[in-house]
Amino acid sequence: MSKKILLDKINVPGIKTYEVYRKEGGYASVEKAMKAMTPDDVVEEVKKSGLRGRGGAGFPAGLKWSFIDKKSGKPRHLVCNADESEPGTFKDRYLMEFIPHLLIEGMITSSFALGANLSYIYIRGEYMWVYKILERAIAEAKAAGWLGKNILGTGYDLELYVHCGAGAYICGEETALIESLEGKRGNPRIKPPFPAVSGLWANPTVVNNVETIASVPWIVNNSGDEYAAIGIGRSTGTKLISASGHVKNPGVYEIELGLSVYEFMNSDEYLGGMSSDRPLKALVPGGSSVPILPADLIYKTANGEDRLMTYESLSDGGFATGSMLGSGGFIVYNDTSCIVRNTWNFSRFYHHESCGQCTPCREGTGWLEKVLWRIENGQGREEDIDLLWSIQSKIEGNTICPLGDAASWPVAAAIRHFRDEFEYHVRFPEKIKNRNHFVAEPFAQVKHLVTKQTV
C-alpha cells in the first residue's frame, strides 16, 4: 500500500469545507512556516525534499524557488498552474475539486517562502465548477484569517486570486500563462528572461503546478528529509496518476514513486488489470505529449529491468525504448485500439491548440494532422509514413515552447514502434474503412499481411 500524502484525507466527509479541513489538521504548515521558520527555511526544506515539478517537466521545485530574484526589490509572485488540459491528465482537477483547501494551504505556505504578497491560481477555463469551489475555499480561508493583511500577526500579507482561463491548452505553458494572466493573447514568451527574473508584470515569478504546491504543506509539516525518504533516487515522494483507457479501474491514484508499472497496472489496489481481459497493446505513461510504449517495453526496460513509475525508469533508454512520466496521464490501450487513429487524434488536438506564433508548430502540426487523417481514412500513400517522420523531426526542438515537441513525440514514437500498423493502413485501405477496424480483427491477426508483402 503506497503512502498517501495528497489524498490521505480525501475520503473524510466534508473535507471540502474549511471547518472539516481545519479540524483534520489543515493549515498547520502555514502556522509552522510563519511562526517557527523563516522563508529561506521553507525553501530549504523543499530543496531537501527533492520534490520535482509535477506538471510534466520534473524540474526540482526547490531549485526553481531559489532562482527567484530577491535582489531586484520588485514584488514577487507565485502562480499556480491549474490549466490542466492535456488529454489523459485529470489529476489536478480531482485534487482541487475534492480537497481545495490543500491547494490554498500550499499556496499560502509557498507564497510565504517566496516572499510573494500577491499570488494567483490560473485555472483551466473548462473547470468552471472547480473555479467556483476554489473561490469559495479562498473566501473561507480569508474569513478565517489565513489570507489578507497581517496573517497570524506576523506582518505578512497575502492576497490570493483565482483566474479562469478562456480554454487554451497553450496557457498551461508557464510564459503563455503569464501573458494570459496579464490580459494578453496566450502566446509563449521567448526565454530568457525566465519568469524567476521577469515574469508576471515583469516581476520575479514562480509558476508551479497544483500537485507540486499541494505537496508543500506535508513537506513543511514533516520535513524535507522525510519526503525524500519516500520514492527512489531522484524521484522522491508520491505522484498522482490519472489512469484511463482499457483498464478495470480507471481513476486518480496516488502512488509512491518507485512502484513497478506491473503492480500499478495489475494489482487490485490500483488498475486491476485490463478490462475485458484483452491483451495490453500499448501505453502512454505521462499524458498525450509523451511517447507511446509498445507492450514489450511497458513492464521491462530495454535492458530487462523492471520498469518503475519514476522519472528515470520511464525514460530509460531515451525515446528509442522509453517514454516519460510527464504529468502522469496513464493511458492504456488494448489490442483493439488503432494506434494510427490514436496518433491522429492527438495530432488533431495539438493542431487545434497550437498558438500559431512560430512557424514549425503553426504549419507543422496542421500538416501532421492532415497526413494522419489521410492514412487513417484509407487515402494514405506509402511515402506518407516517411513524410510524417520528416515533418515531426523538423518541428521537434525548433519551436519557441514545448508544444511543438509535444506534437512531435507521439507521432515519432507511433511510427518507431508501430510502423507496420501504418503500413497496413496504407496498403489495405479497404480494410480500415470500417471505423472499428481493429475491434473485430485486432492488428495482431492481420499483421502477417504486412510482413508477407514486405518480404
Added chain:
Amino acid sequence: MKVTIDGQEIEVEAGTTILQAARKIGGESVPPAMCYYSKLEGSGGKCRCCLVEVAKGSDADPRPMPKLMASCVTGCMDGMEINSKSSERVREARQSVTEFLLINHPLDCPVCDQAGECDLQDLSFEHGKSKTRFIEEKRTFEPEDIGPNIQLHMNRCILCQRCVQVADQLTDNRVHGVMDRGDHANISTCISKAIDNEFSGNMIDVCPVGALTDKTFRFKSRVWFNKPYNAHRECTTPGCCGKTTVWMFGDEIQRVTGRKDVYHEVEEFICNKCRFDHKDPADWVIEGPREFDKDSVINQNNYTQKLDTVHIATEEGILKGRAQDRKKISMPDIPLDKEQEEIFKQGNL
C-alpha cells in the same frame, strides 16, 4: 566581447544579439529573418528562419547549446562560437522552415504586388526546395476590407506580427491583431474596423510578404519597371522624417515608401500623408537615384548600370525567330528540303 560566426571573429558590445553581430560581419553568414525588425521592439523569435548552432556557449561555459537558437533573440556571450551558413543542421532547419512557410502560402508571385521585393521569395530562392511535399489544400481566408489605404491579403500572411508591432509602437489606436490559433491564426481588425491612423502605412513597409499592400499602387506596375529615387519633403506630421523613396515610371510617382536598408528594413518611418497623398513630383525634392544590391530584382531595370544597346535592324530580323518557332512548333512532321536544311543548320530558318 568577442564572438565567432562561421569562423569569423568580431568584437561586439554586451547586449548584442547573434543576428546583429552577424550583420556586422555581413555576407553569407547573416541569417535570414522574416519576423525580426531592428526598428521594432520585441520583434523576432517567431519565424525561426534565423536559427543558428551555438557550438560553444562562451569562454566561461563552453558547453554547446543542444538546440538550434533563434539568432535574433539570443544574446552574444564572450567567446561564443556560432555556426550559421557552415552548419548542416542549420541548413536543414532553414530549409524546413522555408518549406513550412510555403505550405500555406500561395505561390502567386506572378500577380502579387510584393513580387521582386518579397523576403519569402528570397528565402525560398536561397533555402527552399524545388518541389513541394504538401499535397493538401492550402488554407484560405475570406478577403477583408481593413480601410482606405491598405489591402489585406490574408492568404499570403506568414504571421510575422511585424504589422501588429508597428500598430502597437507607432500608432495611437491599434485596431488589429492576431485572431484564432494555429494555422487558422490570421491578422484581422477587431471588429470590422478601418485601419486609418497616421502611421498605418508603415505596416506595408514592414510586411515581408504580399499580405499588406498599398492600395494606391496595387496592380499599377511591377517594381522592377519603376525607378527608385531618394526624395524628401518638409513634413509637418510629428514623428515623420519626411525622407522617402519615390518609385517613378517616367515622370509619374507611382508609389512612395520608406527608405530601406540592405535587410529591407526602413531606416525611418514615414507618415501616411507622405506615403499616400503626395504623388506629384513637385511635392518632393528628388535627391538622386537609389542604389540597390547587385543581385536585387529591382536592379534588373537599373538605369545606373551601363547596358548593351540592342539593335534590331529590320522587321525581318524581328520576325526571323518567330518564323523559326512556327516551323518547329506547328509543322514538326513536314521534312525540310535540302536547301532549307542548309539554312536551318546556319540558324537562319
